Amino acid sequence: MSTAVTSVPTWWLALCAGLFGLAIGSFWTVVVWRWPRGESVVAPRSHCTGCNRTLHTHELVPVGSWLWQRGHCRGCGARIHWRYPAIEAATGLLAAGAILHFGPTLTGVAAALLAMVLVPVVVIDLDHQLIPDVIVLPAAALGLALGIAAHPDRWWVPIVAALGAGGFMFALWLAYPGGMGLGDAKFALLLGAVLGLSVIPALGIAFAVGALLGIVMIARHGAQARKMAVPFGPFLAAGALVALVWGPSIVDWYTSKIA
Ligand SMILES: [Zn+2]
Incomplete structure (x- = not known):
């Protein structure tokens, strides 16, 4: 694609994406605290949870304000x-x-969207064993639109991958309601929309790492481990990150083996 945007160096666009990501990350810090508590994420303005004081603009600089305030209000x-x-x-x-x-492509934008969304999903799932629909479902819709726009000739791939991955996790939830959450199925919908066929290695990695952790927990805690609830979102997120980078090579390698 020779569009005007490619004449700008990729590192410069990556830097801009990084700054945009810092701003989104700043919003995530509000979301991970307020969403599970049923508070509005837009109002009131950010305040210290210690003294309730509304924060000044210079106290909202991502990462920087924390560093120069040495981690204190x-x-x-x-x-x-x-x-x-x-x-x-x-x-x-x-x-x-x-x-x-x-690169600065639709695929890159979709990957950035997915990667940024993984952050609050993992944090909220670890804290509360919940996956926020309000983030995952709009991201899935946007990811689907980007995936279709990136390869219009293969428009059905992200749709089939999203419905396949979401449907698979939904079936697991129906079969073992105690094991998976319905949120994991909606999260898988997002992974399929952005990853396409690479969602298969993503789910494979998530289940493999999850099973490994299960074995470690049973070895350490015995029968008690069965009662310990472990959120699955972080495993799905880890699988998604690996699949974003290596998914296509894994799929190619696998299809070359069976072909
Ligand atoms: Zn304070």
Whole structure:
């Protein structure tokens, strides 16, 4: 594709994506706290959870404000958890990495979208064992639109992958309601929409790593491990990240073996 946008160096666009990711990450820090508590993510403005003081604009600079305030509130001195700058940094790095890897293409934008969405999904699932529909479903719709627009000649691939992955996880939820959440099925819908065929290795990796952890937990805690609830979202996210980078080679290798 020789569009005007490709005359701008990719590293520069990756840097812009990284800054955009930092801003989205800053929004995620609000979402991961407020969404599980049923609070609005837009109002009121960000405030310290220690002293309730509304934060100034310069206290909202992603990562930077945490660093120069040495991880403390300027008003009451309450510690600000390192997870907040970590969420911002991870979102920024993932967005920049997606554009660096895929270039400034529709595929790159879809990859950046998915990678950025993984951050709050993992954090909220670890904290609350919930997967936020309000993030996952719009992202799935957007991912589907980007996937279809990227390869209009193969428009059906993201649709089939999304419905296949979502349907597979939905069937597991029906069969073992205690094991999976319905949220995992909606999350798989998003993975299929963006990853296409690579959703197969993504799910394979998620289940393999999940099973490995299950074995480790049974070895350490015995029968008690069966009662420990482990959120599956982080495994799906890890599988998705591996599949974003290596999924196509894994699919090619596999199809060359059976062909
Ligand atoms: Zn404070």
